Amino acid sequence: MPTAEQYLRPEVIRTVARLDLRARFIVEGFLSGLHASPFHGFSVEFSEHRRYTQGDDPKDIDWLVYAKTDRYYIKKYQAETNITGYLLMDLSASMAYTYRQELTKLDYAISLGAALAYLMVHQQDPVGLVTFDEKIRHSLPARSKRSQLPNILSLLAKAQPGGETEIARNLRQFASMVKHRSLLMIFSDLLTDSGPVIDALRMLRFAGHDVIVFHILDEAEATFPFDGMVDLQDPETDQNLIVDAEGIKTDYLDAVRDLRETYKKACFSAGADYVPLDTSMRFDKALLEYLSQRRARF
16 A cells, blocks of 8 residues: 555556545645645644734633743634635646646646645635636535535536636636635646736736646646657647657747746736646645645735
């Protein structure tokens, strides 16, 4: 049997058929590795206390914590400890691609999204789900009840890639649907015109939402491991292009680097988080980014 941390590797998690077990194993692997992370010393709930400040009610001081630390801490109220999150999942046809990895981009995104939903529900954080391609396919309002997790996992397990990418339009439509400040976690390969997407991300930040962009490419899209003449096909338009792999490799990798750099700079400028991933990478990088965002809120 693999160890807990080995379930953070895509080639191991793919052997688990049930999505609920994938989610649980990824989170357990992540938590078992926290001792070696910058978050060592924080509880699984990521600290339920904050320092006492002038204006707080002294009756809220946790005297057991004071006895241990000789410092005044108060227990956070429910409104302070909970964060409302939404998973925004791109189901466009390009997300179905894989070359030599066992997980497609969508498989990888769904596994990661399921783990984040598992983590949030077990922290009693309300979490919802939106799936989209050229339009929004399903929308599940954020809830914190335990029954929310199977609802989310059921929709994710049934998700099928298809249709063209309309990320910007869907993000704008979603912004009109959600009324409260939330943490928006976007899962996409972003293989579309970057300008409108960046404008939509800025609009979400202007509306007060926190945003994490998980930019998921296939391992082959990130490294271009091809030789000889290669027949490339756009999955959303069915257009084919036959190219000499060695002749275009440098230009291709430059273009991928430029695309990622464009999104990284735009997200940084807007105050959003940008996480470049490919389908060969462990899941803990993305989970740590979520943890960092959650702690930064309080």
